[in-house]
Amino acid sequence: MLLIARNELMRGFKDAKFLLLSLLVLCAFGINGYVYSVRYDTQIEDYRRVLAENELLLNENMDNLQNLSNQLIKVMRPPSPLMFIRDGGDHLIPDSWSVNAFIYRDPVRESRSNRFLPIVGSLDWSFIIGTLMSLLAILISFDSISGEKQQGTLRLLLSNPLSRLSLFFGKFLGLIIVLSITMICGAFICLIIIVFIGHIPLSFSMVSEIAAVLILGLTCVVSFLLLSLTISSMVHNPAVGLVNLLILWMILGVAVPGITRLIGQKTVAVETESDIERNISSARAAISDSHPEEAHEIVNDPADKRVRFRKIMEMELLASEQQIRDNAIRNKIRQSETIDLLSWITPMGILSSSYEKLSGTGLTGYISLFENAGRYRDQLMDFTIERDRLDPDSPHQIYSFGTSTDHGVYSEKPVELSTVPRPQALYSSDTQSTSVRSPFLELLILLIINIQMGFLGIVAISRYDPR
Amino acid sequence: MFLHLFRKESFDQIRTFRFGAAMVTCTILVFLSTWILGDEYKESVTTYNRLSETARLSVQEAIIPSRVFPFIYMPPTPMSIFARGDTAHLGDTVQIRRWSVPDQARNSINDNELMFRLPTFDLLSIYTIILSLFGVLMTYDLITAERETGSLKMLCTFPVRRLHILAAKSLAALLALSLPFCISLVIALLELQFIHNISFTGEQWLSIFFMSGIMLGYCAVFVSLGTLASTLVRNSSLSLILVIFVWSVLTIFVPIGGTSLATALVDLPSTSAFVNQERQVMDEYNREVDGIVDDAGSLTLYSARGVTVEDPQLFDGNPNAYRLFINYYRFIEPRRQEMAEYFWNLQQHYFNMYLQQAETANLISSLSPSQHLKSAFTALSRTDVASHRDFIEFCRDYRKRMLDQFRDKGYFDSNLTQFFSRRDPEEALSEEKFNQRVNNYNRIQEQSQSDNEYLGIALFGPLQSNEIPPLQYRLPNIRYGPALQALEILYIIALILFVASSLAFLRYDIR
Numbered sequence: 001m002l003l004i005a006r007n008e009l010m011r012g013f014k015d016a017k018f019l020l021l022s023l024l025v026l027c028a029f030g031i032n033g034y035v036y037s038v039r040y041d042t043q044i045e046d047y048r049r050v051l052a053e054n055e056l057l058l059n060e061n062m063d064n065l066q067n068l069s070n071q072l073i074k075v076m077r078p079p080s081p082l083m084f085i086r087d088g089g090d091h092l093i094p095d096s097w098s099v100n101a102f103i104y105r106d107p108v109r110e111s112r113s114n115r116f117l118p119i120v121g122s123l124d125w126s127f128i129i130g131t132l133m134s135l136l137a138i139l140i141s142f143d144s145i146s147g148e149k150q151q152g153t154l155r156l157l158l159s160n161p162l163s164r165l166s167l168f169f170g171k172f173l174g175l176i177i178v179l180s181i182t183m184i185c186g187a188f189i190c191l192i193i194i195v196f197i198g199h200i201p202l203s204f205s206m207v208s209e210i211a212a213v214l215i216l217g218l219t220c221v222v223s224f225l226l227l228s229l230t231i232s233s234m235v236h237n238p239a240v241g242l243v244n245l246l247i248l249w250m251i252l253g254v255a256v257p258g259i260t261r262l263i264g265q266k267t268v269a270v271e272t273e274s275d276i277e278r279n280i281s282s283a284r285a286a287i288s289d290s291h292p293e294e295a296h297e298i299v300n301d302p303a304d305k306r307v308r309f310r311k312i313m314e315m316e317l318l319a320s321e322q323q324i325r326d327n328a329i330r331n332k333i334r335q336s337e338t339i340d341l342l343s344w345i346t347p348m349g350i351l352s353s354s355y356e357k358l359s360g361t362g363l364t365g366y367i368s369l370f371e372n373a374g375r376y377r378d379q380l381m382d383f384t385i386e387r388d389r390l391d392p393d394s395p396h397q398i399y400s401f402g403t404s405t406d407h408g409v410y411s412e413k414p415v416e417l418s419t420v421p422r423p424q425a426l427y428s429s430d431t432q433s434t435s436v437r438s439p440f441l442e443l444l445i446l447l448i449i450n451i452q453m454g455f456l457g458i459v460a461i462s463r464y465d466p467r
Numbered sequence: 468m469f470l471h472l473f474r475k476e477s478f479d480q481i482r483t484f485r486f487g488a489a490m491v492t493c494t495i496l497v498f499l500s501t502w503i504l505g506d507e508y509k510e511s512v513t514t515y516n517r518l519s520e521t522a523r524l525s526v527q528e529a530i531i532p533s534r535v536f537p538f539i540y541m542p543p544t545p546m547s548i549f550a551r552g553d554t555a556h557l558g559d560t561v562q563i564r565r566w567s568v569p570d571q572a573r574n575s576i577n578d579n580e581l582m583f584r585l586p587t588f589d590l591l592s593i594y595t596i597i598l599s600l601f602g603v604l605m606t607y608d609l610i611t612a613e614r615e616t617g618s619l620k621m622l623c624t625f626p627v628r629r630l631h632i633l634a635a636k637s638l639a640a641l642l643a644l645s646l647p648f649c650i651s652l653v654i655a656l657l658e659l660q661f662i663h664n665i666s667f668t669g670e671q672w673l674s675i676f677f678m679s680g681i682m683l684g685y686c687a688v689f690v691s692l693g694t695l696a697s698t699l700v701r702n703s704s705l706s707l708i709l710v711i712f713v714w715s716v717l718t719i720f721v722p723i724g725g726t727s728l729a730t731a732l733v734d735l736p737s738t739s740a741f742v743n744q745e746r747q748v749m750d751e752y753n754r755e756v757d758g759i760v761d762d763a764g765s766l767t768l769y770s771a772r773g774v775t776v777e778d779p780q781l782f783d784g785n786p787n788a789y790r791l792f793i794n795y796y797r798f799i800e801p802r803r804q805e806m807a808e809y810f811w812n813l814q815q816h817y818f819n820m821y822l823q824q825a826e827t828a829n830l831i832s833s834l835s836p837s838q839h840l841k842s843a844f845t846a847l848s849r850t851d852v853a854s855h856r857d858f859i860e861f862c863r864d865y866r867k868r869m870l871d872q873f874r875d876k877g878y879f880d881s882n883l884t885q886f887f888s889r890r891d892p893e894e895a896l897s898e899e900k901f902n903q904r905v906n907n908y909n910r911i912q913e914q915s916q917s918d919n920e921y922l923g924i925a926l927f928g929p930l931q932s933n934e935i936p937p938l939q940y941r942l943p944n945i946r947y948g949p950a951l952q953a954l955e956i957l958y959i960i961a962l963i964l965f966v967a968s969s970l971a972f973l974r975y976d977i978r
Binding site: 016017020021024028031032034035038039042045046049053088089090092093094112113114115116117118119120121122123127131132135139143147238239240242243244246247250251254255257258259261262263265266270272273274332333335336339362363366 | 484485488492496499500503504506507514518521553556557571573574575576579580581582583584585586587588592593596597600604608703704705707708711712715716719720722723724726727728729730731734735736737738739742821822824825828829832841852
């Protein structure tokens, strides 16, 4: 078996088609490294700009707790250092929320992005490994068995004291080594470019993530390799086999993602902006009506007892608005998660999904940003309550009417700037938690697919007619 | 002789496995996607009609002109089933505000922004991949297979020119490739007509016809590519590898790589300069507002809460409200409109950079025939970036027309009071009539069961809809430029490749 493997290995490297295609793959890795280094630099610049704007805002308002707690601080997701692994379509997804002590809203894209760019995939590792390398796997192995049969060498091979099983696995082993060498070389080129020419800070803790990425990628590519070997040992003409394989590859890579998107969109309903606004205004009207007259009056004297009524009503209004907005966002997230789950039908889909979780971009990044926005709002509210409690002159009626000049009636004392919580703090500890969710499930599923393919291949080659 | 050859070759092509595979795959995928996309289109039309009606009503419910912020919606087109294009994610809704010039659209009909990052799935994307793949698969062994079986020698003994042989084979392959396309297109059109009841206008039928012609050109490019590969090498497997390699580069790698590369090559400027300038101007404006308009604090409170001078609550609290609003609008209105123009001019710089980056991406991708196909299809379907910009331009123009109409009615100078109030100025400014108004309001509130919002209509009646220009967006004429260009380029490339392959075939060693 090892002899077969070595033979296959040598054959693979001398093959024109392999050289051409692996050159393409290596070029792709190189371009990927360059493109994402540049992208990371611009996104970090924007991130720093937003942090600086936040600092300016806090600085201007540190002399008055009331003003401070009403300022809208931007909670922005820092660019992920591993974005070259999976782009996640980030340039179209919001990456920041406006948050104050009372509410968090208005997700927008702060980092510069071009909405006029055509939406084609991106040249990230999930494309290179999932699509290009699986094509490579198909093309170097579609004629492994049937090509040998056509040339007549299969009979010679099988006349040796060699079991069919070892033939199959010999070829498999040789080809898997060829593919993994290509993948590792490509990954190496990309990482060299990123670390030495770009400025992405790859730390040692990311080595394990990159290793996981490579292992998952190899498993996905191997599944196509096994598929190709299986089909090769089922047909008698390599050209027919190739046509079949290309159709399968095309369906798995192009048709299935498109169809799952359309199906997913239909199964989960999402509210439109106008629906949300309508829901908010009717909820506000209902709450407004349920409160007494005194709550609606704008009173300037803080000692007036009507202020207390107003506070209760305004906080209830805010809470209901926040809940409606949050539910709308959760529905959108759920719709996207459904589509993501449906994409697990194909190995490429499993790969993309796991890459997104490992790199923290795309949907994963959006979900963590949304949760962090909520957390930061709670932190700001806790901070406001505590500072207000320390102020003996304050009437302690903390409420807000959005961003207008009618603030609540509470402490207006200055605060110590360094004690104000910052949104960045949420992310320095968060990066640890996102990578805790390791892709074992995805790996398991891919391995199961591989084992099934392997069985199919064994069955196919045992029944193969070599004449 | 040529026709005889052509007929023979056609029958041969149709009887191959790959032709059957092409037919089956094409029809199934097109049928499925047309079904789903047709459904989606019907839903979006329903949503569009509902939103348009709501927009019309909301103009009336505004009661006074200063509270009119009309929505303009871009109607969905059934051509988006053919080519979804860019308009889906660029937005279809613009709200016209006096104090900002429209430059971006939002999405009302398809509302999950997390969807936009996923690749589109329309007939264009299906045809781009399938027809090109089968195009090369049908022709990669046009000559080499005959040579390997030995029948090429026989063929060349006939009194037929080599050029005719090659032409007959190529055209037969093209015919065989166009059959899946035509049949699946007919199925799609029948499905849309009879199952979904979607009909096309005359202009759209012309576009579909045009698209078919361009699609044929696209198929011709790949057929000629396969033919060329077949005449350059001596055995089938080498030809196959060459052809698959070129196909994957052209159809898969170049569009994606081109876009990614463009983002790295063309820098987008940082918006920090714009943000700073914006903040400076707003700070200055806020200072002026504080200085000039008295009691501006409570006024901004009221206007922020959407309370108008019509709101009796305001009158109960402040008999000077009417005078305050006169001062407010006399100062605010021209100032904010001026600021709107200023900010828009600042933004143009960034806007142009974005377009430039997109142009670069398209330029790099135009090495691939699929890019030409895409730009032709999206231009003919009116779903490309240019159509989106037409829409935004219309909205900008609409805003201008609305402001001109207001100006003509004197809302910004002589007739200012009519702009923010339906009351008679004499009655509103009179101190004696103040109590009368309060009593009147209390009486109507007890009589009508409607809530505060519609009390305005009960008091003053709806706003006339002729206060603003009509809200209907009319689609501009189809720009045939990109389609004609694509047609030319694709056929010329196909011709060049064919000429190259015939030159190669003339020198081909048939032994």
